[in-house]
Amino acid sequence: MSQLPQRRIAHLDMDAFYASVELLRYPELRGTPVVIGGRSNHQPVLRPDGTRAFSLLRDYAGRGVVTTSTYEARALGVFSAMGMMKAAALAPDAVLLPTDFDSYRRYSRLFKAAVAAIAPHIEDRGIDEIYIDLSDHPDETRVLAQRIKDAVRDATGLSCSIGVAPNKLLAKICSDLEKPNGLTVVSLDDVPQRIWPLPVRKVNGIGPKASARLISLGIETVGQLAAAQPTLLQDHFGLNTAQWLRDVSHGQDSRPVVTSSEPKGISRETTFERDLHARHDRTALSEIFTRLCTRLSEDLTRKGYAGRTVGIKLRYADFRTVTRDVTLPLPTADAATIRRAAGECLRRVPLDQRLRLLGVRVSALVPLEEANQPSMGQQGELFPA
Known part of the structure; x- marks a missing residue:
C-alpha cells in the first residue's frame, strides 16, 4: 500500500500587525515602546520644526484597554486586552496612538493578494493571519516560504512570520516560535524535540484556565501532556476533550485548509x-x-x-x-x-x-x-x- 504524501501547511502571521502599520506612518518610533488603543483621540501633533509630538501612556486617564503593542512594549509586560491604566504603570513612557482600522484593512488586503499570487490555496483567518496549503506547489519548502515572506514585505513594507508543518495545528504553533520575521519548518519527527518542550498554553485551544488546570495536575509542557495517563485527562476534562488533548500533544490534526465554503x-x-x-x-x-x-x-x-x-x-x-x-x-x-x-x-x-x-x-x-x-x-x- 502506497503511503499518502505528507501535507505542507503554512500559517502566516503578520508581526505585531496594527503596531507595524503605525510604524510605517511614524518611522521615528521604531525601536521604542508603542501602545495602540484607548478611548480618546491621541493623534500626534506636528510641531513648527516639522517633528511630531506624541502622547505618552503616563498621561492616559480612563478605563480603556490595549488593542496591541510593539515588541518593545511587550518586553515591558504590555499586551493586548490589558487595562490601559495597568499598562501605564508598567510602561509610563510608551507612546500612545489611536487605532486606524481602515489602514489595517488596506494592508491586510495587500498582503493576502501578494501571497495569493504565489500560493492561491488560502484559508482566511482574520485581518492578520492566514493558512496556506503548499502541498501541490513545486518549490522546495523553505525557498517557497521565503518567497512568500519577501512578497509580503515588497507589497506592504511589513514583516511576517511563517510556520510550515504537516497540519494546521503545528503550523500555527511554529509561526510563533521565531517571531518576529521568523521562518520555521517542522515535520512530525520534530515534534519531540521542537514541540514537547513548549508550555501547554502554546497549543491553540488550550486557554489560560485549561492551562492552569493542567499545571495543577503536574502537566506543564506539551511533552508531559503527551505522556499523561488517558484516565487522568478523562477524569478532569471529559472523554472528548481528553482525546483532543492527547491528539494535539502528539502533533495530530486532520483539519483541511478551507479555501472556500458557505458558512452557517x-x-x-x-x-x-x-x-x-x-x-x-x-x-x-x-x-x-x-x-x-x-x-x-x-x-x-x-x-x-x-x-x-x-x-x-x-x-x-x-x-x-x-x-x-x-x-x-x-x-x-x-x-x-x-x-x-x-x-x-x-x-x-x-x-x-x-x-x-x-x-x-x-x-x-x-x-x-x-x-x-x-x-x-x-x-x-x-x-x-
Missing part, C-alpha cells in the same frame, strides 16, 4: 487573561465586546455575508457556558446593529459571576449584496451595573 455562521470570541466581572470590569468588558462586534462586522463584510441571527456566548469562571440569540427583521453586517442585538442577548443572562470567555456570532447568512442594512443607531451600555 461567522463568530468572534476571546478568552480573557484573567476572569472579568460584569460590574467591576464593566468598561473593559464593554470595549472588548465592541471590538469583537467590530471585527465580526469586518469578517462578514470581507467574506461577503450578512445575517439575521445575532448570538452571544459566555463562559463563566466555573467553565459553565451559556448562549443566547435574537433574530432581526433584516440581515445585517453593520457593527452597531450587531452590538445592539448582542446587547439584548446579554440582558437575558445572569451577569453576577466572573467571565472567562466572551463571544459573538452572526448566522442565518445571506450574500451581502442581497441584504438591506439599516443602522440601529447609537451603541448603548452592554454591561449594566
Whole structure:
C-alpha cells in the first residue's frame, strides 16, 4: 500500500500587525515602546520644526484597554486586552496612538493578494493571519516560504512570520516560535524535540484556565501532556476533550485548509487573561465586546455575508457556558446593529459571576449584496451595573 504524501501547511502571521502599520506612518518610533488603543483621540501633533509630538501612556486617564503593542512594549509586560491604566504603570513612557482600522484593512488586503499570487490555496483567518496549503506547489519548502515572506514585505513594507508543518495545528504553533520575521519548518519527527518542550498554553485551544488546570495536575509542557495517563485527562476534562488533548500533544490534526465554503455562521470570541466581572470590569468588558462586534462586522463584510441571527456566548469562571440569540427583521453586517442585538442577548443572562470567555456570532447568512442594512443607531451600555 502506497503511503499518502505528507501535507505542507503554512500559517502566516503578520508581526505585531496594527503596531507595524503605525510604524510605517511614524518611522521615528521604531525601536521604542508603542501602545495602540484607548478611548480618546491621541493623534500626534506636528510641531513648527516639522517633528511630531506624541502622547505618552503616563498621561492616559480612563478605563480603556490595549488593542496591541510593539515588541518593545511587550518586553515591558504590555499586551493586548490589558487595562490601559495597568499598562501605564508598567510602561509610563510608551507612546500612545489611536487605532486606524481602515489602514489595517488596506494592508491586510495587500498582503493576502501578494501571497495569493504565489500560493492561491488560502484559508482566511482574520485581518492578520492566514493558512496556506503548499502541498501541490513545486518549490522546495523553505525557498517557497521565503518567497512568500519577501512578497509580503515588497507589497506592504511589513514583516511576517511563517510556520510550515504537516497540519494546521503545528503550523500555527511554529509561526510563533521565531517571531518576529521568523521562518520555521517542522515535520512530525520534530515534534519531540521542537514541540514537547513548549508550555501547554502554546497549543491553540488550550486557554489560560485549561492551562492552569493542567499545571495543577503536574502537566506543564506539551511533552508531559503527551505522556499523561488517558484516565487522568478523562477524569478532569471529559472523554472528548481528553482525546483532543492527547491528539494535539502528539502533533495530530486532520483539519483541511478551507479555501472556500458557505458558512452557517461567522463568530468572534476571546478568552480573557484573567476572569472579568460584569460590574467591576464593566468598561473593559464593554470595549472588548465592541471590538469583537467590530471585527465580526469586518469578517462578514470581507467574506461577503450578512445575517439575521445575532448570538452571544459566555463562559463563566466555573467553565459553565451559556448562549443566547435574537433574530432581526433584516440581515445585517453593520457593527452597531450587531452590538445592539448582542446587547439584548446579554440582558437575558445572569451577569453576577466572573467571565472567562466572551463571544459573538452572526448566522442565518445571506450574500451581502442581497441584504438591506439599516443602522440601529447609537451603541448603548452592554454591561449594566
